[in-house]
Amino acid sequence: MMAGNSLQGALVAYKASALTNSDFLTALIISGYALGMVVAVFYISSMLQSVGHVRVFAALSAAVSASMLLFPLIEYAVIWFILRFIVGFCYVGLFIVGEAWINASVSSQFRGRVMSLYMMTQFSGIWFGQLSLSFSSEENSSLLFYISSLAISIAAIPLLISNIEAPLKPESKERMKFKQLFHYSPFATVSTVFVSMQQFTLLVALGFFAQKAGLSLHQLSIMGMAVIFAGTMAQWPVARISDRVDRRNVIIFCCSMTVGFAFVGMEILKFGTVTQLYILMCAMAVVILPVYAVNLSHANDLVPPDQAVSAGSTIQLLNAIGLGMGPLVLSIYMNRLGAEGYFIYIMSVASVIVLYALYRKGMRRVIARHHRAVIAPFLQFRSTMRDWIEDEDPDEADAYIDENASDIENPPKEKSLQKLPKKQRKKLRARKKKNRKA
Numbered sequence: 001m002m003a004g005n006s007l008q009g010a011l012v013a014y015k016a017s018a019l020t021n022s023d024f025l026t027a028l029i030i031s032g033y034a035l036g037m038v039v040a041v042f043y044i045s046s047m048l049q050s051v052g053h054v055r056v057f058a059a060l061s062a063a064v065s066a067s068m069l070l071f072p073l074i075e076y077a078v079i080w081f082i083l084r085f086i087v088g089f090c091y092v093g094l095f096i097v098g099e100a101w102i103n104a105s106v107s108s109q110f111r112g113r114v115m116s117l118y119m120m121t122q123f124s125g126i127w128f129g130q131l132s133l134s135f136s137s138e139e140n141s142s143l144l145f146y147i148s149s150l151a152i153s154i155a156a157i158p159l160l161i162s163n164i165e166a167p168l169k170p171e172s173k174e175r176m177k178f179k180q181l182f183h184y185s186p187f188a189t190v191s192t193v194f195v196s197m198q199q200f201t202l203l204v205a206l207g208f209f210a211q212k213a214g215l216s217l218h219q220l221s222i223m224g225m226a227v228i229f230a231g232t233m234a235q236w237p238v239a240r241i242s243d244r245v246d247r248r249n250v251i252i253f254c255c256s257m258t259v260g261f262a263f264v265g266m267e268i269l270k271f272g273t274v275t276q277l278y279i280l281m282c283a284m285a286v287v288i289l290p291v292y293a294v295n296l297s298h299a300n301d302l303v304p305p306d307q308a309v310s311a312g313s314t315i316q317l318l319n320a321i322g323l324g325m326g327p328l329v330l331s332i333y334m335n336r337l338g339a340e341g342y343f344i345y346i347m348s349v350a351s352v353i354v355l356y357a358l359y360r361k362g363m364r365r366v367i368a369r370h371h372r373a374v375i376a377p378f379l380q381f382r383s384t385m386r387d388w389i390e391d392e393d394p395d396e397a398d399a400y401i402d403e404n405a406s407d408i409e410n411p412p413k414e415k416s417l418q419k420l421p422k423k424q425r426k427k428l429r430a431r432k433k434k435n436r437k438a
Contacts, residue, residue, distance in 0.1 A: 001061070001155035002125025004148035005091060006203075007132050008068055009033070010224060011144055012084065013207030014217065020077050027331035030204060032081040034327075036088025037320030041313040044093045053097050054159065061156035064090035068149035072142035092320065096312050099296070115293040116239030123232035123289065126203065131225055176310040178318075181299070184311075187248060187360040188299035191353055192315055195295050196322025197329070198258070198349045201342065202227055202285055204323070205330055212339040213269065213277075223278055230282035231289030238290035239297070247298040252357045254287040254294075255350040261287070262347035266340050284346070291353075 016029045047056045067086045070079070102118055129151075132144055182189040201209075206227065210220040242250040261284045268276050296315065303311040333341030 001094065001152050002122045003127075003129040003132070004065075004068065004125075004151035004155070005087070006126035006129030006224075006228075007144055007151070008071070008087065008129075008148045009204050010129070010207050010220070011148075012071070012080065013204060014211060014220065016077070016080060017208060017211045019075060019080070023331045023335045025077055026208065027327035029077060029081050029084055030208070030327040031324050032084030033088035033091075033204075034320045034322075034324030036085040036090075037092040037323065038317060039085075040089040040092040041096075041317040041320065044096050045310060045313055047093070048097070053101070056093060057097050058156060058160055060090040060093045061152060064094075065149045065152040065156075068145050068152065071145045088320070092316050096316055100312050113236065113239050113243060115297050116235040116290070119290070119293045120232050120235045123228050123235070127225055127228040127232065131221070176307060176314040178314065181303075181311060181314050184302040185299045186363075187357060188295055188315075189318065190356055191251070191295055192299070192318040193322040193325070194349050194353045194356075195291050196319045197326040198255075198288055198346065198353070199292055200323050200326035201330065201346055202231070202281075202288055205327065205342070208327075208330070208334070209339060209342045212334055212342070215274070219274060223281055226278050226282050227285040228289075231285035234286040234290050235293060239293055242294045242297065246361070247294050247301075248357045248361055250294050251291055251298075252354050254291050255353045255357075257287040258284060258350040259347050259354070262343040262350070265343040265346075269339055269343070288346075 013026070013030055016026045017023075020026050020029070044056070064087050067083045067090070070083055074080075098118070102114060129148075132147060178189065206224055207220055210223065215223070238250060238254070261280060265277075265280050265284070268280055272280075299311070299315060330342070330345050333345040335341070337344060
């Protein structure tokens with residue numbers, strides 16, 4: 001399925017530039033995907049609640065497959081924008097279903113590695129999509145749209161004929177409010193937008209960059225395959241590290257390296273070779289592409305499991321906002337600065353992520369590795385927490401939770417008792433002693 005999306009995205013980005021002869025119109029066509037994502041997040045939860053995960057997955061797969069067939073048949077900018085909108089709408093629904101399925105089945109302690117496997121699967125599909133470009137030429141490139149449709153149709157078959165038990169339908173049709181998601185994870189709420197703007201450069205805008213840099217379709221295919229392969233191989237080690245340390249430190253390191261590589265990229269455009277550019281783009285993929293999974297894991301560390309679908313819809317909305325802003329901002333950079341604007345854009349976005357991560361680290365303590373698996377249940381079961389903190393005065397307990405929920409990194413266990421007020425520690429120990437006697 002991701003092979004079809006990758007192939008379609010690269011083709012549209014490459015061919016739209018020649019179709020419109022305008023950087024702005026090209027960016028607008030590419031942004032149709034993000035606009036479809038924005039609209040989808042308001043309807044996917046309702047669709048899931050009405051007919052369930054499997055039927056929604058099947059319907060969206062059929063719709064996006066049909067859209068792929070129309071790209072080569074109607075080569076008009078307005079029609080391509082509408083088709084990109086439909087593709088974006090469908091794919092965000094597929095992502096929400098898949099990610100909700102994963103988050104409902106795994107604890108936070110291992111979420112980073114599981115999400116890395118999910119992303120590796122996606123990037124493997126993207127890699128095969130880029131590989132298909134190498135067997136194409138300018139004359140028969142339209143045939144690849146039909147291959148995209150075929151790949152998506154085939155990908156839906158295993159799920160539709162399997163007996164895998166689907167997740168429970170979401171309790172609410174409404175997505176989680178921005179304020180509520182920010183309450184759970186302030187850093188992830190803001191960084192998701194900028195991470196999406198950064199990922200866009202390698203997953204969607206590579207064809208836009210290739211056109212400006214004077215690369216051929218064959219060279220674009222080689223670069224795309226190399227970038228996806230490098231990003232895929234980096235997923236697991238980066239995720240494993242993020243399960244052991246503060247995920248924000250991992251993101252800070254990756255984005256800091258991105259800034260350095262972007263600076264080198266500008267020099268290579270002036271004095272380097274195509275081979276050096278390939279190597280540089282692979283290095284950038286190693287530090288850019290794993291960040292999405294780490295950031296998503298950081299957000300889900302604090303989101304209650306029963307709100308995974310609604311939180312996922314909001315995260316996808318933020319993702320869509322980033323993907324929508326990315327092409328428009330990048331078009332401004334590249335229109336004024338040429339191919340160098342591509343690297344300056346990446347440098348700017350990565351710098352914002354680093355600065356905000358450093359700010360948030362000063363506001364909230366690190367989430368201990370051995371407590372990540374219980375953070376979400378701790379926030380979910382408020383009544384249980386009320387019993388732990390105060391048997392006789394629930395109102396006092398609720399007030400304590402409301403005041404400290406966004407800063408509590410450890411549940412009330414022995415290792416974390418010293419971080420609570422002295423009065424609360426005594427009550428917690430008395431409660432545990434009473435339970436042992438019972």
